[in-house]
Amino acid sequence: MKIPLIVVHTHGHLDHRLGDSQFQPLPHVEIVPADLAHVRKYFGLPDWPNGVAQLDLGDRTIDVIPTPGHYPSHVSYYDRQTGLFFSGDFFLPGRLIIDDAQADLASANRVADFIRNRPVSYVLGGHIELDTDGKMLPLGSHYHPRENVLQLTKQDLLALPAIVSSFNGFYTQNGVFVLYSQTRILLALGFLLIAVLVAFGMLLRGYLRRRKRARATLT
Template identity: 30%
Template sequence: MKDWFTIEEIDSNTFAISEYQHWEQTHCYLLNGETSSLLIDTGLGVANMKEIVASLTKNPIQVVTTHVHWDHIGGHRYFQNIAVHKEEESWLTEKFPVPLAGVKSNLLHKPCDFPVGFDSEQYEIFQGQPSRILADGDMIHLGSRLIKVIHTPGHSPGHLCFYEAETGYLFTGDLVYTGKLDAFYPTTNPVDFMHSIKKIKALHPQKIFPGHFELSPDPAIIEAIDQAFTELATQNKLKQGNGIFKYEQFSLHL
């Protein structure tokens, strides 16, 4: 299990916990404060995330969810205090929008040496009651650290980014990363996605930390994504069903 997760130190109180062996290459982030710690997403759920977190902090843990997709909530079952945006609360408490068979198909999409003891036949989508509902502009206090909640719909209706003004860190979930950005699912919205990119662009983050692939791409990628969306909108192409548009560091799937 220990070999499944890769721990990378961003600074002495901030860590990336990654699942590089899986094709999704998911990243979760642990932010340690004086009084509590914040865990941004919990990954695939194929190994015990709580054991890794416990090796990095003894603080009480608050889990926040960038969005309720299977590859970001898999380890939620190991934690008690879970927060989510209201637009996706029912995805946790009532019904996940994708059937289990579809989730398993994605999980097993490419060959992978899963952790010893993991059985894909027993894999389930997390369902549970969140302890906190997050809204745009909410502040999360970790003692001396202050994290702002930013509602960034587009990839999903309740997608959230998390911003720490003091360090300039922006945790972008699936809104920004070096790879294929998806806005073609029924629960996605390309126009909302574009507006969310413009919203985070205005923050001028010093560093960005996404949910997948390259751990800390150049923040200039936000400008490039904004330009791509804006051009597609100007050309009246920002509509679902228009296909994949490829750029140097990313592509947009509409």
């Protein structure tokens, strides 16, 4: 049986799947959409986010582990042949953007249970975000001089449940990991902006009233 080139993702953020169109016109290519319905159906994970699915590549099996938290349909991949664990944006050296803290913690525990008795050569995340001094590179930067290595270790992955447990739901730094909720920070900035606008409006109204009163006494 000839296996097609299977294009799967860890999750659906655009920076991870914008290259799909390059594969679309090629023959024998199967692109799996990254939304939850397709991910569950394609891998065979009816009890999402519980269970581990297998992707059979012939003489090679890839385990597919649900890891929602950063993204609702996030999965991680474990290659039994090389011991590589592909963690996408669920776990990488740098920013851990957490959309659903409860789901993320459950994923961290699920993964720790999965790898505990399995060999892991490297844990490979989706981005390099640190330079060789361990300092954070700017978000979205395309130029990474002196960038740090991508790989993390099995020990790091086993420590993830404790790291995620330390998250206050908003912004927490834990070693080289910066955990934050983009949604909550945006919401807070939105409220702050509204508060500044309201305060400005009140100041302006007060100023105009005073000016009107001053004019009235002059005339």
